[in-house]
Amino acid sequence: MTQDELKAAVADKAISEIQSWLERDTVLGIGTGSTADLFIDRLGPLRDQFKGAVASSEASTQRLKSLGIEVFELNSVGTVPFYIDGADEVNANLQMIKGGGAALTREKIVAACAERFICIADHSKYVAQLGHFPLPVEVIPMARSYVARELVALGAEPVYRQGVVTDNGNQIIDCFNFMIDDPVAMEAKINAIVGVVTNGLFAARGADILLLGKADGVERIAL
Numbered sequence: 001m002t003q004d005e006l007k008a009a010v011a012d013k014a015i016s017e018i019q020s021w022l023e024r025d026t027v028l029g030i031g032t033g034s035t036a037d038l039f040i041d042r043l044g045p046l047r048d049q050f051k052g053a054v055a056s057s058e059a060s061t062q063r064l065k066s067l068g069i070e071v072f073e074l075n076s077v078g079t080v081p082f083y084i085d086g087a088d089e090v091n092a093n094l095q096m097i098k099g100g101g102a103a104l105t106r107e108k109i110v111a112a113c114a115e116r117f118i119c120i121a122d123h124s125k126y127v128a129q130l131g132h133f134p135l136p137v138e139v140i141p142m143a144r145s146y147v148a149r150e151l152v153a154l155g156a157e158p159v160y161r162q163g164v165v166t167d168n169g170n171q172i173i174d175c176f177n178f179m180i181d182d183p184v185a186m187e188a189k190i191n192a193i194v195g196v197v198t199n200g201l202f203a204a205r206g207a208d209i210l211l212l213g214k215a216d217g218v219e220r221i222a223l
């Protein structure tokens with residue numbers, strides 16, 4: 001199976017996972033990226049079975065709206081029963097690196113308001129240790145150089161993601177060659193640097209369920 005076929009398989013599985021829970025007043029939390037896009041596409045035909053969605057990016061907002069799904073402001077919703085999103089890396093504790101598409105901050109906010117986080121990913125994302133994928137850090141533009149120096153002090157090789165402006169008007173630094181031994185501690189340490197908005201470690205609040213696409217089917221891993 002190709003990677004795209006595996007992504008489609010986990011998107012199908014995520015629909016099966018949530019469909020029986022959908023009610024007229026259900027508002028879903030929706031992630032960002034190519035895997036989340038496939039999930040959004042499958043939500044279109046179900047739009048009359050739930051109320052709408054909170055999206056973690058402008059791109060997902062547009063995709064949801066194009067399918068006739070109403071998109072709500074998070075502040076008007078409170079909590080969501082499910083947050084469904086992809087990942088750049090995920091480990092056995094269902095901790096993740098996210099933000100390859102620069103949507104990490106809004107993703108982390110919607111995930112924080114979710115009762116259950118369902119991660120959908122093909123098996124190439126499953127790793128023994130987080131850090132092969134460069135860890136994204138969203139920064140306030142004027143703090144970029146300062147934050148980069150602090151990241152070097154933590155052992156990372158920071159690289160400014162040129163030309164990318166987040167939905168929040170900020171910039172992204174990617175941390176290369178930065179294997180992470182203690183994801184919860186590192187998430188907190190980076191977030192404590194002045195000028196950091198957030199980093200792409202989803203460790204303190206990881207996923208609750210991982211739907212992992214493999215050649216022999218979708219494996220469901222729940223904590």
Ligand SMILES: O=C[C@H](O)[C@H](O)[C@H](O)COP(=O)(O)O
Nearest residue numbers: 033034035086099100101103
């Ligand atoms: O900022 C982007 C998000 O964190 C994505 O969920 C992540 O990059 C995975 O995207 P994809 O499903 O395209 O691999």
